[in-house]
Amino acid sequence: MRFLFSVALLCAAATAAPVSAQTPTVITSLTDALRIGEDNAARLRAADAGLAGAGGALMQAGVRPNPELFVDAENFAGSKSYSGTQSLEWTAGLSQRIEIGGKRTARISEAQAGLTQAGHQRDLEALSLRADIARTYIRVLASARRVELADRQKDNAATIASAVDARVEAGKEAAVQTQRADILRATAGMAAQKARGAYQASLAELAALLNRPAGSLQLQTGWLDEIGAVPDIAPDEASLAVNPKYALITAAIERARAGIAVATAAAVPDPTLRAGFRRYNDDDSSAIVVGVSVPIPVFDRNRGAILEARQSLIRAEAEQEAARLEILGDLAKSRTAVLTAYQQVQTLKSAVEPAADRALSAARDGYQTGKFDFLNLLDAQRTRFEIEEQLAAALEEYHLARIALTTLVGRVE
Template identity: 25%
Template sequence: MNRAATGVVRTPKWLTRALSSLKREAGLAIVFCLSASVAVRAQAPTNGVPGESSQPPAESLSLTEAQRAAFERNWDLLAAKSGIGLATAQLIVAKEFPNPTANWTTFKVGSRQAATPLGNTLWDRNYDSLATVSQLIEIAGKRHDRQMAARAGIQGAKARFYDAKRTLDQGVTKAYIAALLAQENVLVLNQSAGYLRHEAQIAEVRFKAGDISESDEKQIEINADQFELQAKAAEATAVQARIGVEVLMGLTHPKGAWRPVESLDNLAGLLAPPPAETKPNAARPDVLAAEADLRGGLANLKLQKALRIPDPTFSLGYEHEPPGGGPPVDTFNLGVSFPLPLWNRNGGNIKAAQASLQQFEFALGKVRTQAKADVANAEVEYGEADRRLHRYQEQIRPKATQVRESVAFAYEKGGASLVDLLDAERTDNDVRLAAAQALSDTASAVADLKAARTVLSEAELNSNK
């Protein structure tokens, strides 16, 4: 329909854009004033009036603080530390000697009168009394083998503690990075929603001017709403990631009510790939634990073989025989006893110890291979993530931003279609999310590489630190 025939005067586009710009500036001024007013009210004292205090700000938490708290309170690490105490107790048991056995026996033989010419006291009656003390003596190196197995158990417990610390450091770092990634996704999606809200305002002006249809305006608003909903979902994911960090920190009531100090960009810049360790006679803690298990299994096998040799029990006694039809006779006696290995040669325990030793050998080979594979996988993972990150930062993301800005400007001028605008917005949003993911993957790969390359020497393992 011809607008001149209906008496409607069409507003020039330059005037419409100017008015729209003024409206936006006025709206921003109003929003700024309202935000400042809210900030002033939030900072104003409440004079102790209940119900007027503002919500306390979320506590900040750095990666270093999270790691320190996890090393102090993490359940798995505390359990691994208690394992050292348990192994130490086993060594104390292995060093202890068996207690001697004392025996006192009093008996009366025959039907003679209890009284004797010496008297009628307990010691003078015609009761035969025998007192003996016996002591088991372990031979064939049993005590040495038992102590060697216990010392290997202590080394294995210490190595497992250091390995738990290594994996905990890796887990806390990756969980913290996941929280940063989720927070970065929230920012990206909110930015994308803000871009489309801005385009929706322009589309509203163009719709009123008759340049576009109402469906075009609604499509922009729908896409903006979708980005906002995705941002809300990302916020929930961020809370879950922060709760995961708190669980590793050993908090009893995790809520995720904290904000990270570092950003994803800053943390990725701080984390650098560690160099390969060159310590002599050093290995990863889990490898040292497997080696200690093998030494303990070998000592246990020697112990089980030594148990085939019976241990003698020496006894020393004193027998008191008052006169009862004869002169009093007091005697000392010395004896030795040992079991006869006729039916039981400890064959079952020896077979079990041999099987356990073989399992320890297989486990050691597997752990050594896994340690080398972890290093190789971490190096490949870091190389791929680092190259992907640089390509996103140096090529893809600048191009996507440039395309989005160009298409948005062209759409405002009427030189681009709605499909081009939405496609450019989605592409830019996806690229920024992918760039954040690449940054997170790079930082996580550094944490994996650090954990894979962490080694410990025998001196460090046996130290009391």
């Protein structure tokens, strides 16, 4: 039956464990396949780890420099009056580097931009996974449809061969027609075997994406016929704004701008404040000491890092413009492909299939009554199966084109 295709028997020979020992995974639609795939995707766990790491970077960006404990000892272990520890002077205290020039704020802004970028990267990885699952699922259903069609062709060839044998025995056909019927039957058998092999290969690919044994998958193929309406997606700025790749590049631009602020702030020298307690051994007195040190930016003004950051921004902006043109072009091509495939499916279903059915029915009746010869019947039968193959290919092409179009606006459906 076209709308229910069980894969258990087809995969029995390819699986190490019996199908009965595996928990069945029933997939009735693309929604089921996407849910199962996302629940078992190592790719998403890796992307989640990257997002969590960006959160850690943001946390670290807001941390201030640690204070430093220092201890200084002077005037000991020398000669004459400085021998021993009689003239020892020691100082203990804390030093603290004070960040100025907006360094901490710039770091936080860059880390926040990095977190946003990681979020878009995670969304893009999730979308890529869903698109991979969808494309593979569509190909599996189309392969299953071809297996079903090849099996019917095989059965039909056997039926025709039996009818030809009967007509040859009755003297209504030449003996050579028996050989032709045998060739038809053998060719149909090889085609069925080839279709089954292609199906099992595509099913194994889907099983890997879903992290499920191939023998446990039970697919209903009726979803392939559900073409629905063409998605209302146009190649315009609104579609561009929700494109995940474009969003990722936009986030990269914001991070590059924040990187310029970080590099510029790093050029401002930070003072270090010191405060401590000094003890004089020679007269058993003590005193409070304070100090400040400031680096002198004579050699290092961070100009190279600033230049690098500015060039990173220029590169990101150029990539954004290139991506804009590419995505708008992809939207236009994908929409055209969807419309073309949709029209092809509609024409095959509404006009071509019914006409082929009528021609085949007339050829069968004519052959049984002797009005048509064997070649007429074969031609009508071949035409009908070719149309079914065209319809399966058109449905596959439509769904793949639809996935390509909706992926460009960040969804798979």
